[in-house]
Amino acid sequence: MHDKLDHMSYLGMVLTKMNAGYEISMQSYIEDILELYRRKVKDCVTPAKLNLFTIQPSATLTQKDRTNFHSIVVKLLYLGKRGRPDILLAVQFLCMRVKQPNQDDLHKLERVLGYLQMTKNRARVIDDSPFERVETFIDAAFANHADSKGQSGCMVFLGKTLVHEACKKQNIVTKSLTEAELVALSDYMMEGELIEELVMDLRSMMDEDLVTNVHLEHQDYMSAIAPVTKGGGKSWTKYMRS
Numbered sequence: 001m002h003d004k005l006d007h008m009s010y011l012g013m014v015l016t017k018m019n020a021g022y023e024i025s026m027q028s029y030i031e032d033i034l035e036l037y038r039r040k041v042k043d044c045v046t047p048a049k050l051n052l053f054t055i056q057p058s059a060t061l062t063q064k065d066r067t068n069f070h071s072i073v074v075k076l077l078y079l080g081k082r083g084r085p086d087i088l089l090a091v092q093f094l095c096m097r098v099k100q101p102n103q104d105d106l107h108k109l110e111r112v113l114g115y116l117q118m119t120k121n122r123a124r125v126i127d128d129s130p131f132e133r134v135e136t137f138i139d140a141a142f143a144n145h146a147d148s149k150g151q152s153g154c155m156v157f158l159g160k161t162l163v164h165e166a167c168k169k170q171n172i173v174t175k176s177l178t179e180a181e182l183v184a185l186s187d188y189m190m191e192g193e194l195i196e197e198l199v200m201d202l203r204s205m206m207d208e209d210l211v212t213n214v215h216l217e218h219q220d221y222m223s224a225i226a227p228v229t230k231g232g233g234k235s236w237t238k239y240m241r242s
Helices: 027-037 063-082 085-095 103-118 177-205 222-230
Strands: 004-010 013-018 021-025 124-127 134-141 149-158 161-173 215-218
Touching: 013 027, 027 063, 027 103, 063 085, 063 103, 085 103, 085 149, 085 161, 124 161, 134 177, 149 177, 161 177
Parallel strands: 134 215
Antiparallel strands: 004 013, 013 021, 021 124, 134 149, 149 161
């Protein structure tokens, strides 16, 4: 356990200086969201169930509840982008439901709130130890949305520190997991490249030696890795358009 040295508050985030870096806590912000909801929620060990992307027909919320739903989802999006990236996937789905949310969407929102209630003390850690490279992890889910489109996700690390995370619904319908993975690479490969350029510029300004392999990209599906690293595959990807 690192010793806490000092802290400051900024836009809902409490930044605490540790011996080995920084800690970003948003406990008060989470408590404000739970108070805004005005209903009791049950503690949950995960922010979503396996049926997150399944849209179940149910009663539409009242205008008052829709407005409150929208307000809470926007606050959760800010929370996910700043201090709690572990809720980002569930919140991204809820963002697509804010126009006409129903009771099923409300239950999914309550799941996220229950997870935050149980884990509100959890903090994001920024490790300030030296690092050698930028590492980008990219993944995809195939046809998990109601319109058969997939989901892209990305995490970028500087050493042990997660510095950027993103997820979004893919723009096109793919025919296989391989193609969904390639779309995810197309969606997010530039994220790591831009951070790599920033790191190289900063190190150049500080006259630090650059490592030869400053950026690694990780993909876990061999059928998607082969066309990227070895070329080929045009016969079954030629129709794909963004």
